[in-house]
Amino acid sequence: MTREPSVERAIRGVMHWCGLYTRGLPTEVARERCEEILADMADEEIWAAENHIGTRELARSIHWRAIRGAFADVLWRVSWSDMSKGFGLVCAVSWSFTFVVLFAASSSIAIAALTLARVGLASPDSVTAILVLAGVVCGLALVARNLSRWLGVLCLLGAQLLVISRGLPSIARTTTILHLMSTSGSGWTVLQLLMIGGSMLVLGSAALWWSPLSGVARKAAP
Amino acid sequence: MAARPKSRLLDLEYQILEASIALERDAEPVYGFALAKWLASNRAGRDTLIGHGTLYKALARLVKMGMLSARWEELVEAGRPRRRLYDLTPDGVRAHAAMSSGVRPLALKGRLA
Numbered sequence: 001m002t003r004e005p006s007v008e009r010a011i012r013g014v015m016h017w018c019g020l021y022t023r024g025l026p027t028e029v030a031r032e033r034c035e036e037i038l039a040d041m042a043d044e045e046i047w048a049a050e051n052h053i054g055t056r057e058l059a060r061s062i063h064w065r066a067i068r069g070a071f072a073d074v075l076w077r078v079s080w081s082d083m084s085k086g087f088g089l090v091c092a093v094s095w096s097f098t099f100v101v102l103f104a105a106s107s108s109i110a111i112a113a114l115t116l117a118r119v120g121l122a123s124p125d126s127v128t129a130i131l132v133l134a135g136v137v138c139g140l141a142l143v144a145r146n147l148s149r150w151l152g153v154l155c156l157l158g159a160q161l162l163v164i165s166r167g168l169p170s171i172a173r174t175t176t177i178l179h180l181m182s183t184s185g186s187g188w189t190v191l192q193l194l195m196i197g198g199s200m201l202v203l204g205s206a207a208l209w210w211s212p213l214s215g216v217a218r219k220a221a222p
Numbered sequence: 223m224a225a226r227p228k229s230r231l232l233d234l235e236y237q238i239l240e241a242s243i244a245l246e247r248d249a250e251p252v253y254g255f256a257l258a259k260w261l262a263s264n265r266a267g268r269d270t271l272i273g274h275g276t277l278y279k280a281l282a283r284l285v286k287m288g289m290l291s292a293r294w295e296e297l298v299e300a301g302r303p304r305r306r307l308y309d310l311t312p313d314g315v316r317a318h319a320a321m322s323s324g325v326r327p328l329a330l331k332g333r334l335a
Binding site: 038047071 | 279
């Protein structure tokens with residue numbers, strides 16, 4: 001059966017959301033949940049066709065049902081986390097790494113955007129900022145998939161290192177307080193080295209955690 | 223905030239039991255979307271289909287409490303995924319009856335938890 005693109009998009013969106021909140025659960029539980037919701041949407045599609053409900057209205061209804069149930073989905077997921085104590089630590093580590101990765105991505109975007117706003121597109125520093133933004137976008141796209149997540153984290157690590165080594169100094173040149181900090185001795189270099197070391201340690205660990213070498217993480221990737 | 227006792231039915235859970243009874247009485251299969259349709263046409267002031275998460279979380283809870291049992295459809299019509307079918311259990315019938323007659327479902331605590 002061929003579907004209208006709007007309905008297809010709605011169903012894919014709901015399934016994507018389902019995949020997201022069931023990540024890290026035992027495979028059977030996650031599969032059954034997603035399968036049940038898929039069956040529900042297929043039934044709604046048949047019912048809509050029988051009742052001459054337009055495809056746009058159907059797509060809107062599917063989206064709206066998913067949105068209204070999203071909070072309950074999260075609560076359901078939390079209740080599962082509580083039940084599966086053995087899974088708790090693995091899930092906690094995965095979620096911590098997810099938080100770190102999102103923090104790294106958002107801070108890189110913020111600094112790159114600030115650099116662009118400060119130095120303008122004509123400056124050589126803007127190349128760094130654009131590279132960082134491209135790295136973050138590629139990184140997040142790869143992070144979105146389980147199998148390529150570790151590659152995405154490496155992309156983000158590259159962007160983060162560019163931000164620390166090139167982005168921050170270019171902001172420092174245009175910001176009075178940072179300029180004073182960066183020219184007042186070796187503290188700035190130490191701070192940069194610490195940030196580089198920290199990023200490599202944390203994001204490197206995240207990449208390892210999600211790499212194909214780590215079997216446990218794949219079972220519990222959030 | 224204190225957690226809700228496990229045996230205490232929410233309004234939605236009670237209505238799902240009611241829908242299940244009505245569907246079974248009409249010899250209709252009880253599955254997610256059938257319940258969503260029933261609820262949309264029978265819940266006062268709510269004519270829209272219930273959110274996926276809200277419905278399936280409530281169903282999962284009723285199954286966990288032993289008021290419904292769940293199984294996957296064996297004979298599936300071509301062109302649609304298999305449905306998860308629900309059956310009322312004697313505990314579900316009793317809990318519904320108790321709530322319908324105004325007895326607080328907490329009275330069932332212990333046996334249903």
